[in-house]
Amino acid sequence: MKILLQLFWSFLQIGLFSFGGGYAALPLIQEQVVTLHQWMAVDEFADLVTISQMTPGPIALNAASFVGARMAGIPGSLFATFGCIAPACLIVLALAWVYKKYRKLRVIEGALRGLRPAVVGLIATAAITMFSSSFFSGSGASVLIPGLASIGLPGDAVDLCAVGSFAVCLFILRKYKISPILVMLGSGIVGLIVYSIVGL
Amino acid sequence: MSKESGPQPSAGKSAGLSFYMRILWETFKISAFTFGGGYVIVSLMRKQFVEKLGWIDDKQMLDYTAISQSAPGSIAVNASILVGYGIAGVPGAAAAVVGTVLPPLVLLTLISYIYKWFIGITAVRCLLLGMQAGVAAVICDAVITLAQTVWKQSRWAALIIALGAFAAVGLLSVNVMLVIAVCLLYGVLVYGRKPSAKDQEVHG
Numbered sequence: 001m002k003i004l005l006q007l008f009w010s011f012l013q014i015g016l017f018s019f020g021g022g023y024a025a026l027p028l029i030q031e032q033v034v035t036l037h038q039w040m041a042v043d044e045f046a047d048l049v050t051i052s053q054m055t056p057g058p059i060a061l062n063a064a065s066f067v068g069a070r071m072a073g074i075p076g077s078l079f080a081t082f083g084c085i086a087p088a089c090l091i092v093l094a095l096a097w098v099y100k101k102y103r104k105l106r107v108i109e110g111a112l113r114g115l116r117p118a119v120v121g122l123i124a125t126a127a128i129t130m131f132s133s134s135f136f137s138g139s140g141a142s143v144l145i146p147g148l149a150s151i152g153l154p155g156d157a158v159d160l161c162a163v164g165s166f167a168v169c170l171f172i173l174r175k176y177k178i179s180p181i182l183v184m185l186g187s188g189i190v191g192l193i194v195y196s197i198v199g200l
Numbered sequence: 201m202s203k204e205s206g207p208q209p210s211a212g213k214s215a216g217l218s219f220y221m222r223i224l225w226e227t228f229k230i231s232a233f234t235f236g237g238g239y240v241i242v243s244l245m246r247k248q249f250v251e252k253l254g255w256i257d258d259k260q261m262l263d264y265t266a267i268s269q270s271a272p273g274s275i276a277v278n279a280s281i282l283v284g285y286g287i288a289g290v291p292g293a294a295a296a297v298v299g300t301v302l303p304p305l306v307l308l309t310l311i312s313y314i315y316k317w318f319i320g321i322t323a324v325r326c327l328l329l330g331m332q333a334g335v336a337a338v339i340c341d342a343v344i345t346l347a348q349t350v351w352k353q354s355r356w357a358a359l360i361i362a363l364g365a366f367a368a369v370g371l372l373s374v375n376v377m378l379v380i381a382v383c384l385l386y387g388v389l390v391y392g393r394k395p396s397a398k399d400q401e402v403h404g
Contacts, residue, residue, distance in 0.1 A: 015272065015273050016272050016273075017272065018272060018273065018274070019270075019271075019272055019377060025274070047315060047316075047319060050319055051308070051311060051315055051318065051319065053235075053236075053328075054318070054319070054324060054325075054328055055235075055304065055307050055308060055311065056231060056232050056233055056234045056235055056303055056304060056307070057231060057234060057276065057303060057304025057307070057308070058234075058237075058238065058274030058275070058276045058277065058304070059274075060273075060274050061274065061276075061277070061301060061304045061305070061308075062304050062308050064308075065304055065305045065307075065308035065309050065312070066308045066309075066311070066312045066315075067312075068309075069308070069309040069312040069313070070312050074309060077305060077308070077309040077312075078305075081301060081305050084273075085273065085277050085297065085301060087272055087273060088271065088272060088273030088274070088277050088278050088281065089277075089281060089293075089297060091271050091272060091273075092267070092268070092271050092273070092277075092278045092281040092282060093281060093285065093290065093293055095267050095271055095282075096267075096281060096282050096285035096286065096293065097285070099263065099267060099282070100285070100286070103263070106392055106393070107388055107392045109391070109392070110387045110388050110389075110390070110391035110392025110393070111384045111387040111388045111392060112259075112262075112263050112266070112387065113353060113354060113387050113391045114361070114383045114384055114385070114386040114387020114388065114390065114391060115262075115263070115266040115380065115383050115384055115387055116259065116262040116263070116266070116349075116350050116353070116358070117350040117354065117357070117358035117359070117360075117361035117362040117365070117383070118266070118361050118362065118364075118365035118379055118380065118383040119262045119265045119266050119269070119346075119365075120262070120343060120346045120347050120350055120358075120362045120365075121361070121362040121363065121364065121365030121366035121367075121369070121370075122239065122265075122269065122365055122366070122369055122376065122379070123239045123242060123243060123265070123339060123342060123343055123346065124339070124343045124362075124366045124370070125239070125366055125369050125370035126236065126237055126238075126239035126240060126243075126339050127336055127339040127340055127343065128370050129236065129237070130236060130332050130333075130335050130336035130339060131336055133329075133332055134329065134332035134333045134335075134336060135333075135336075137329055137332075139329065161330070161333075162329075162330075162332070162333040163333075165330065165333040165334065165337075166333040166334075166336050166337050169333065169334045169336075169337030169338070170337040170340055170341060173247075173337055173338065173341040174341060174344070177251060177252055179247075179248070179252070180233075180243070180244050180247045180248070180334075180338045180341075181229055181230070181232075181233045181244070183334050183337065183338065184233055184235075184331050184334035184335055184338060185233075185331075185334075186334065187330050187331055187332075187333045187334030187337070188327045188328070188330045188331035188334065189327070189330065190330050191326055191327055191328075191329050191330010191331060191332075191333070192323060192326045192327040192330055194326075194330070195325075195326035195329055195330065196322070196323065196326050200322065200325060200326060200329065
């Protein structure tokens with residue numbers, strides 16, 4: 001029981017103090033899981049980061065389920081996950097209520113009008129990460145275009161499979177009302193076939 | 201935009217159990233395919249809840265993203281709470297959170313027992329690398345549509361803010377919260393006071 005409460009409390013702190021999501025939470029998780037409680041060794045933590053990249057969901061939740069299950073089985077992953085989302089549930093629910101009630105106020109409306117374009121820019125930054133890891137994957141489907149790295153791009157070798165399926169996916173998404181999940185699955189299957197043949 | 205004009209749950213009359221299950225199922229599907237961070241799930245949610253189902257609009261989605269980014273916790277969970285609440289109040293938020301949390305909870309619990317083996321599977325790596333191209337397309341699709349939305353609202357000011365935020369965070373690694381604070385302040389000062397700021401901005 002003690003370990004369950006410890007997991008809950010540790011991940012509650014991670015959930016409460018990790019702003020901005022994603023990899024911003026990584027140092028906090030490491031501090032709780034590796035340094036403070038020694039639930040994992042450093043190399044196991046590195047494995048966890050790799051697994052997080054290979055599985056869906058935010059890294060803090062992935063860490064909660066993974067560490068929780070390893071320390072205390074299924075109850076462990078439940079307690080850790082619940083701790084991780086508990087602060088957000090309360091705080092964001094309160095914000096959701098405030099938003100619904102007061103978003104017509106001129107000050108709030110103005111603030112949101114200033115924020116919305118910034119959010120578009122922030123979402124676009126996520127594309128940079130995806131572009132650099134998929135277009136410049138260095139897989140067997142790459143062709144060398146000298147000079148790309150010198151203009152600030154991540155490398156000289158462009159992954160043709162990635163560029164091709166990106167273009168097709170974007171065309172389909174713009175043209176048809178199709179589930180984005182199907183589009184992503186499609187590009188995944190293309191990748192599975194192509195990269196299995198030409199190599200990663 | 202609301203083509204299908206789903207159940208109108210704000211009155212509470214049609215928001216039955218099956219509707220909450222529908223919300224849970226939608227967020228479950230989205231969460232199960234969210235590779236690569238918070239803004240990916242926002243792009244997926246926009247496609248599904250704004251474009252396909254018409255339960256919320258683009259402006260709400262942008263507001264939810266800004267609030268998710270500013271609150272503690274992961275963007276995925278925060279955004280699902282906001283979307284769920286916006287569609288069907290507190291029970292809607294609960295359904296959306298459960299749907300969002302379940303896929304990583306189940307998957308990572310299972311994988312924790314076999315992770316050495318899982319990391320080594322080449323086919324998984326091939327599939328994931330292939331999916332990244334699709335994810336990039338989903339993000340670009342969202343950015344194109346959302347850019348049109350904010351362009352209609354604030355024209356050149358919107359373009360400058362969007363490009364500025366993109367360059368500051370994506371290229372210069374400026375802290376996201378700082379960017380949000382600056383844009384929020386700008387919004388309050390420029391649009392927050394005057395009764396009809398809308399017409400004045402069009403000149404740029």
